[in-house]
Amino acid sequence: MEAFYLEIRHVHIASVLTSGALLLLRGLAFNLFGARWVLAAPLRYLSWTVDTVLLTAALMLTTIIRQYPFADGWLTVKVVLLVPYILLGYFALRAQRRKTRLLSLAGAALVFGYIYTVARAHHPLGFLA
Template identity: 50%
Template sequence: MIEFYPQIKSLHVFLVLLSGALFALRGGAALLDARWPRHTVLRYGSYTIDTFLLTSVAMLATMLPRGMFANGWLAMKLAYVVVYILLGVVAMRPAIPRKTRTFCYLAALATFIGIIGIARLHHPWGWLAPHLS
């Protein structure tokens, strides 16, 4: 299956960007009290994208050698993903006060950027890692 690695990785990166962009648009509009971000098609579309995203993660993880994950970057990335999901859920709840939703929305976006840094640098500190030589 390793022969499909480049295609699966490309799909994974595309799905990450699509998922993040959809959350950013929906979350920002939800903070402005728009109703369209909670539309059933968008909600289930987001779930579908994230399901394919998690499937691609599982496929990539089974293809790569275990030694690649030795420094803990993948564990940190998964922890950040859980935090991102929880913050995103709170940010999208209309019953929660706007200040709390705004904080959670901005924190979720910052967490998303952190996840990208961890993934790109393969370092648990992501963008905050000391200069890698």
Template identity: 40%
Template structure:
């Protein structure tokens, strides 16, 4: 697989992951039964697996590694924050107000990851 094709797959999965999170967050806040649909529960795992797999292959193909390159380290740490905030937003938050705060934090973490990926600079400009 060419690096360019892999990068397009990765970027497509980034968009699908972010849009899927936003949709699930909306459904959670609206108390929609669609949040419990089997496809809603399984599709994000498929997209995120492709996202992570493509990221790992790009790291290997490019020879740029987290904890060696600061911008990749920032993306990994941002990803961990995004996952934690997303779990609190969609599953673990006790009230809708708490969940809404974590939705905002997850969206900010997602935006940070994308900005670091585009700029290759871990510092907010």
């Protein structure tokens, strides 16, 4: 698997960017323009597939670089923050009130951005380090 480190890293980063872009576009289209098609099954399945690829590639990378969540701080932060990212993303499209949906979307974007800086810095404090 080590031989494919660069390819797997590219797949991880590409799925990370696709996941963030999909959530942002769906969230904005739904909450600003009332576009109900963003909730259609094909787009939901696409989102789940992208997130599954993201996580699979992430787990492969941890094995290759021999650094693991709950052993290495920056990876612990990434895994822990993945939970609010997914939950806020869900509420951004599914909450009853528009205000809750918009706040959730903003929260998901902030969490995503922070995880990104943690990844780049290889440090739990991310851009604060």
